[in-house]
Amino acid sequence: MRGLPRWVLVPATLGALFVVVPVVAMVARLDVSGGLGGIWDLLTSPTATDALWLSVRTSSVATVCCVLLGAPMALVLARTTFPGQRVARALVLLPLVLPPVVGGIALLHTFGRRGLIGQHLSVLGVEVAFTTTAVVMAQTFVALPFLVLSLEGSLRTHDARYEEVAATLGASPTTVLRRVTLPLVLPGLVSGSVLAFARALGEFGATITFAGSLQGVTQTLPLEIYLQRSADPDAAVALSLLLVVVALVVTAAVHGGPFGREERGDPARSADPARSADPARSADPARSADPAREQPVGPASAGRVRAPSGPTTPDPGPSVPAPGSALPGAPVHVRVRLAERGVDVDLSVRPGEVVAVLGPNGAGKSTLLQALTGLLPHRRSTRAEGPLPDELRVTIDGTVLTDTVHGVAVPPRRRGVGWLTQRPLLFGHLDAVDNVAFGLRARGAPRHRARAAARELLDALAAGDLAARRPHEMSGGQAQRVSIVRALATDPRVLLLDEPLASLDVGVAQQVRRALHDAQRAHPRTTLLVTHDLLDVLLLADRAVVLDAGRVVEDGPAREVLTRPRSRFAARLAGINLLAGTATDDGGLRLGGHDGPDGGAGSAGATGIPGTATLTGTAAQVVAGVVADEAGLVPGDRAVAMFEPRAVAVHRDAPSGSPRNAFAVTITSLEPHGQLFRAWGEVTGPREVRDAVGHLAADLTARSVADLRLAPGERAWFAVKAAEVEIYGTR
Ligand SMILES: Nc1ncnc2c1ncn2[C@@H]1O[C@H](COP(=O)(O)OP(=O)(O)OP(=O)(O)O)[C@@H](O)[C@H]1O
Helix, strand or coil: CCCCCHHHHHHHHHHHHHHHHHHHHHHHHCCCCCCHHHHHHHHCCHHHHHHHHHHHHHHHHHHHHHHHHHHHHHHHHHHCCCCCHHHHHHHHCHHHHCCHHHHHHHHHHHHCCCCCCHHHHHHCCCCCCCCHHHHHHHHHHHHHHHHHHHHHHHHHHCCCHHHHHHHHCCCCHHHHHHHHHHHHCHHHHHHHHHHHHHHHHCCCHHHHHHCCCCCCCCCCHHHHHHHHHHHCHHHHHHHHHHHHHHHHHHHHHHHHCCCCCHHHHCHHHCCCHHHHCCHHHHHCHHHHCCHHHCCCCCCCCHHHCECCCCCCCCCCCCECCCCCCCCCCCCEEEEEEEHHHCEEEEEEECCCCEEEEECCCCCCHHHHHHHHHCCCCCCCCCHHHCCCCCEEEEEECCEEEEECCCCEECCHHHCCEEEECCCCCCCCCCCHHHHHHHHHHHCCCCHHHHHHHHHHHHHHCCCHHHCCCCHHHCCHHHHHHHHHHHHHHCCCCEEEEECCCCCCCHHHHHHHHHHHHHHHHHCCCEEEEECCCHHHHHHHCCEEEEEECCEEEEEEEHHHHHHCCCCHHHHHHHCCEEEEEEECCCCEEEECCCCCCCCCCCCCCCCCCCCCCCCCCCCCCEEECEECHHHCCCCCCEEEEEECHHHCEEECCCCCCCCCEEEEEEEEEEEEECCEEEEEEEECCCHHHHHHHCEEEEEECHHHHHHHCCCCCCEEEEEECHHHCEEEECC
């Protein structure tokens, strides 16, 4: 009863009684005066055994027909979209709402001697109506929706990305269906089959209408019960009981068996690091951007790593070159212009380069990666769409993999692109070895060789102890490590990492980061890494690209982007305050005046005192600072002013005295930051100033927080000396 209100028991009990009492009443009605022998004679009479045997046979065949027809129907309904899909689903489920007798009439008009199809079959000497085949057809007609509904529901609750990952590992659509989709939804398929069998077993109306009632041919148990009702009511009750027992045995056997507990083999619920996730951690870059929270990763095990086998020759032998003797990865060029998603990005990546793709939610990072995997739904673009039609173009190592203008679309399995997501997406019905071997087998390697190679790779990447474990027996971090090995096993030319550490605890993330770091050192691959974590950028990336609103707003060497950010997102990630504006003629920064650091609007009037202005948050727009030597700024150039949170002094009242840059703020959050507290304040004042400054961070001691009585929602002033402000150009 945990979590449930007690009153629920009342309707639940009533419902159970509503089902059970009539069955009990029927049993009570049984005439046992002549002893059990009399009942036994009734049940074993030739008509009864014929009917039972026919029912079991036809229901079994009908169930097989339901699986053969219904499983593809469920797949199409759950995994595709097409015009009229709702109508199609309604039609498929029609037999659920139709009285069975109507179904029988419909079948008769289709397959009867003078029916739509039956008349042609008749010519060929094939009669369907009033045969055992007609019984199976009637049962299939009424039972099919049960299987489709059950399986479609199961498919929809399972993440389709398991199948997408399998495709990127090299599996053909049929292999994905056979080795991933069906095992994934097997419990749903079995439940659907049981439902279909039970429905077929009890079928009456359609059968009697379409197949008639001929003993041994079409007279199933429900028909026999109906006929006995007037001839011998006791026999009808005994046979009814028999039907109940058969239905109960079948249902109990399946539900109590290996498929009864769905979660046992359900990878969607296993090894999901999201279980231990701290959502706030990945949502706010500033929170995770604290290098003090983790120790740097060392290349300790890089030299031990051995190479994964090639995609078509899964020989587990070759060693990876020592770190430094970089195998050049493949050069990548990707162009994504999708009006629907507001994304317009053109990116080239050098061979072996690791590019961190940064940006706020909805910036277009996943879209960029999807374009590379070949999983982004698209259609061929035409010039008729306008001057800038949607366009996807992907080349890897000079080979065009996607080109919507020329209609090129190489499927994910032939791209040589490895894809790692936030969830490990390990296949729950396979152990770690078989998960890693999956890609090799999909490329034709014999099972024993693929497994041997997988074992060696797991050992090489320090995950050998997990070899025999299924995903639900692993922690989130262990599953993610196995997932990395699986992605590397097919030796992808390009590796796409879509926040693979985002849901992991700090310590676990460190292990997984180490695994990635070691693998990259041992065998450099061209890599795109989507992350919100400063450490990922610092330790894994050569270059950082910042996206905002579907555009590249910053692109440069990773360390430079973090130490000299030009976009607000990168500044926030790096824990730096960044203000955008234009250079003044005396070394200051006039806020706003151009599109802002991330392309946002902003234009400030020039009423401040250049160079030494105090920002009141209401009227002044010029920030005083020190212009970087190499900036070479001329007045009017786009520029940013940068200062560290620890350089910010916090006051409750407007500061006076020496000239300072001062900002009126409303405190939005306070969070621990190492030994200090970091206060975030939203700048108040005219829109131009708010656009140019946004949020500012200030670091202060716990004592200062207490003395100032700072709390979210309180007003305060953030002040920074001009000497602490660095000004440099943005283009
Ligand atoms: N299937 C889709 N159909 C239509 N638009 C989509 C779809 N998926 C994403 N978008 C839109 O495309 C834009 C880019 O989304 P995308 O998922 O690439 O962003 P992201 O940077 O990866 O965000 P996040 O950090 O939240 O994952 C967003 O405006 C989003 O709403």
